[in-house]
Amino acid sequence: MNTANNTGGLRPIRRLLWATVAGTALAFGAAALWRAFTPSDLPAPRVTGEAAIVNSYSLTDHAGRSVTPDSYDGQWQLVFFGFTFCPNICPTTLAYIASVMDILGPEADQVAPIFVTVDPARDTVDVMAEYVAAFHPRLIGLTGTEAQAAEATANFRVWYERSEGADAPDGYLMAHSGYIYLMRPDGGFDTVYREGDQPPEALADEILMRIERDERS
Amino acid sequence: MKLFLAAVCTAMFSAAALAEVVVSDPWARASILASRPGAAYLTLRSDADDRLLSATTPVADHVMIHASETDADSVARMIHLDALDLPAGRMVRFAPGGMHLMLMGLAGKLDEGASFPLTLTFERAGAITVGVPVLGVAATGPEVEP
Numbered sequence: 001m002n003t004a005n006n007t008g009g010l011r012p013i014r015r016l017l018w019a020t021v022a023g024t025a026l027a028f029g030a031a032a033l034w035r036a037f038t039p040s041d042l043p044a045p046r047v048t049g050e051a052a053i054v055n056s057y058s059l060t061d062h063a064g065r066s067v068t069p070d071s072y073d074g075q076w077q078l079v080f081f082g083f084t085f086c087p088n089i090c091p092t093t094l095a096y097i098a099s100v101m102d103i104l105g106p107e108a109d110q111v112a113p114i115f116v117t118v119d120p121a122r123d124t125v126d127v128m129a130e131y132v133a134a135f136h137p138r139l140i141g142l143t144g145t146e147a148q149a150a151e152a153t154a155n156f157r158v159w160y161e162r163s164e165g166a167d168a169p170d171g172y173l174m175a176h177s178g179y180i181y182l183m184r185p186d187g188g189f190d191t192v193y194r195e196g197d198q199p200p201e202a203l204a205d206e207i208l209m210r211i212e213r214d215e216r217s
Numbered sequence: 218m219k220l221f222l223a224a225v226c227t228a229m230f231s232a233a234a235l236a237e238v239v240v241s242d243p244w245a246r247a248s249i250l251a252s253r254p255g256a257a258y259l260t261l262r263s264d265a266d267d268r269l270l271s272a273t274t275p276v277a278d279h280v281m282i283h284a285s286e287t288d289a290d291s292v293a294r295m296i297h298l299d300a301l302d303l304p305a306g307r308m309v310r311f312a313p314g315g316m317h318l319m320l321m322g323l324a325g326k327l328d329e330g331a332s333f334p335l336t337l338t339f340e341r342a343g344a345i346t347v348g349v350p351v352l353g354v355a356a357t358g359p360e361v362e363p
Contacts, residue, residue, distance in 0.1 A: 084249070084250065084253050085253055085254060087246075087253065087254045087255055087256035087317065087319050087320075088256050088283070088285055088295070088313065088314065088315075088317045088319075089285065089314055091246060091249075091256075091313075091354060092313040092314045092357070095354060095355035095356075095357070098355060099355065127250065130249060130250060131249050131250065134249040134354050135354060135355065178287065195314065196314055
């Protein structure tokens with residue numbers, strides 16, 4: 001019953017996301033992102049099925065290994081974009097993902113929690129290693145070059161901006177969309193969640209239900 | 218004229234004496250890297266209309282009052298406030314994901330279990346110093362909810 005409520009509650013979010021996808025892709029995808037990060041280096045975003053969100057990236061994990069979504073093939077993936085200079089939303093969301101992992105118990109083995117930085121210049125491999133370890137032993141931190149991070153955010157339709165400010169840490173603050181993406185074991189996009197929309201127990205239930213449904217089929 | 222000034226002073230004084238701000242449930246999240254900003258949270262309630270003008274602490278170079286706004290597209294944006302209005306009688310809560318005090322230029326990591334003083338300066342109530350306990354990185358608030 002929880003599940004039905006949650007799914008119903010998510011429908012407007014999903015609808016909102018699709019609207020966001022269109023708006024973001026047009027307004028910012030075209031202008032800000034592509035202009036800021038050498039467009040020639042970026043592949044055109046591919047669209048699979050009806051989802052405009054594509055699980056595609058080439059990044060470096062916090063252990064220094066080159067990874068792509070194939071590296072997590074066979075696992076459900078919880079993907080969140082943020083940055084380590086973010087003192088409020090990012091640690092709150094990562095702690096939330098960590099408690100979802102704990103609640104999942106043994107089933108957590110089937111889930112890869114992934115934190116992708118939108119600030120790769122400051123979030124180096126070493127920084128990511130120290131940062132993710134503080135939240136959960138299973139949390140994976142991904143970084144890369146500016147172009148690689150831009151490609152990942154473009155594929156996930158993650159919008160972020162950099163605002164310059166003399167009083168900001170190292171001169172800039174960042175704003176970003178706060179979705180947690182759930183990707184299926186085959187790498188396809190499943191749905192999005194937001195921290196604060198449901199307690200970690202409810203999200204763990206949602207994921208468990210999907211794992212069970214997937215195993216039955 | 219003297220009398221007038223005296224009257225003004227008395228009025229200001231009594232206003233200041235009446236204005237009382239209650240600061241409750243202060244806490245900060247443990248930091249992971251000393252070079253990254255920290256965040257502190259608390260709840261404010263003032264008897265009279267007042268404004269939080271600034272916050273200072275020996276553990277950080279400066280403290281910024283940040284509102285956090287999430288727009289219809291779920292984009293989270295921090296908004297720097299020069300001062301925070303405290304309408305009389307209204308509870309103003311700083312909480313994870315929302316309003317926070319951003320601690321910039323930390324002298325060192327904020328370690329879980331430690332605590333540090335934080336001085337809040339209000340327009341009318343003056344300066345109030347509270348002890349801020351440092352909770353774990355995954356904490357969502359003090360143990361005892363208000």
